[in-house]
Amino acid sequence: MLSGMPSLNFVQPIVGGTDFVRHIFLLGSSGVFWSIPPEIQFYLLFPLLWLCLARPQRHSGMIAGFAIVVVVDGLLELPGPGILLLSKLPYFLFGALAGAMHSHWERWTPSALTGIVTLFLLAVFFAYRHVLPNFSPEFWSLQSAAAAAVIVALVARQPPIAGRVLAAAPLRFLGTISFSLYLFHVPIMFLVHRTFETVLPEPALIAAALFVAVGGAWFLHETIEVPSRRQLVSLWQQHRWRLDSRQAPAGEIERAILDLQETERRLLGGTATATTGDLREGADSAVIQDSGDEKLRA
Numbered sequence: 065m066l067s068g069m070p071s072l073n074f075v076q077p078i079v080g081g082t083d084f085v086r087h088i089f090l091l092g093s094s095g096v097f098w099s100i101p102p103e104i105q106f107y108l109l110f111p112l113l114w115l116c117l118a119r120p121q122r123h124s125g126m127i128a129g130f131a132i133v134v135v136v137d138g139l140l141e142l143p144g145p146g147i148l149l150l151s152k153l154p155y156f157l158f159g160a161l162a163g164a165m166h167s168h169w170e171r172w173t174p175s176a177l178t179g180i181v182t183l184f185l186l187a188v189f190f191a192y193r194h195v196l197p198n199f200s201p202e203f204w205s206l207q208s209a210a211a212a213a214v215i216v217a218l219v220a221r222q223p224p225i226a227g228r229v230l231a232a233a234p235l236r237f238l239g240t241i242s243f244s245l246y247l248f249h250v251p252i253m254f255l256v257h258r259t260f261e262t263v264l265p266e267p268a269l270i271a272a273a274l275f276v277a278v279g280g281a282w283f284l285h286e287t288i289e290v291p292s293r294r295q296l297v298s299l300w301q302q303h304r305w306r307l308d309s310r311q312a313p314a315g316e317i318e319r320a321i322l323d324l325q326e327t328e329r330r331l332l333g334g335t336a337t338a339t340t341g342d343l344r345e346g347a348d349s350a351v352i353q354d355s356g357d358e359k360l361r362a
Contacts, residue, residue: 074251074254091147096247096248096250096251097247098147099152101147101148102146102147102148102149102151102152102156103152105148105149106149106152106153106156109149109156110160112126113130113157113160116130117160117161117164130157133150133153134153134154134157134206137150137153137154137206138154138205138206141205151204154206154209154210155209155212155213158209158210158212158213159212159213159216161213162213162214162216162217162220163220165217166217166220166221169217169221172221174218174221174222174223174224175223175224176223176224176225178218178221178223178224178226179223179224179225179226179227180225180226181218182215182218182219182223182226183225183226183229185211185214185215185218186215186219189208189211189212189215238278240285241278241281241282241285243285243289244281244282244284244285244288244289245277245278245281247284248277248280248281248284249277249281252273252276252277252280252281253273253274253276253277256269256272256273256276256277257269257273260272
């Protein structure tokens with residue numbers, strides 16, 4: 065809708081039918097879904113990465129290949145905006161490595177000092193470009209990917225002080241709506257800025273844009289994200305139920321065959337002292353009537 069108003073000069077316009085189709089199928093480089101294509105590509109790559117993390121000794125060559133790709137990616141300054149996996153690969157790989165570190169840190173109990181350091185790193189990560197603009201003008205880099213992975217690994221351990229701060233209700237609310245906020249904050253804040261830029265001063269305009277973005281993200285979360293997730297989970301549960309119901313008869317037949325084989329082994333093995341329960345089990349499994357002397361043979 066914003067792209068259809070040329071006078072607005074939207075920062076992420078969708079121009080023409082081709083861009084619209086690419087956007088709908090999550091292949092576009094503009095619009096609110098521009099960052100999803102690299103995520104989908106990483107999901108396809110993740111099984112290989114999982115093998116490397118699960119058995120590093122067995123897949124050392126693949127690990128070396130990933131390392132070389134990350135180094136070349138950094139040297140060519142490829143990390144940044146884009147729809148190809150190479151533009152986000154260091155962030156995904158370092159994030160997966162942080163998850164692996166978390167599983168190996170179960171015995172480590174972080175101290176209060178670790179919590180303070182974690183909060184400090186969070187503040188520096190988001191504010192250093194404004195406090196020290198000449199330190200690193202480019203946000204997209206291997207340095208920011210590595211720093212983000214370290215922060216994620218520390219936060220996941222829920223250190224004292226930091227754990228309580230990050231578990232506060234307002235931050236948990238932002239975490240709940242974070243996906244909708246991540247996707248739609250740009251068009252919402254852009255529209256607020258265009259609407260009130262001649263009325264409000266810059267600080268008030270920024271505050272109003274953030275407030276409306278959070279409210280809009282909550283609305284989209286409740287009206288689109290949550291119902292869609294429930295519907296997908298319901299469809300998956302129904303699929304599993306149908307699959308289980310189809311497999312149940314085959315499983316019962318297999319158990320009956322195993323019971324019959326076990327009974328046959330006991331009888332043919334010369335077990336003269338077979339119990340009445342064993343005979344009844346064999347009779348229940350398979351019974352053949354001998355018309356000569358009315359004896360039962362299992």
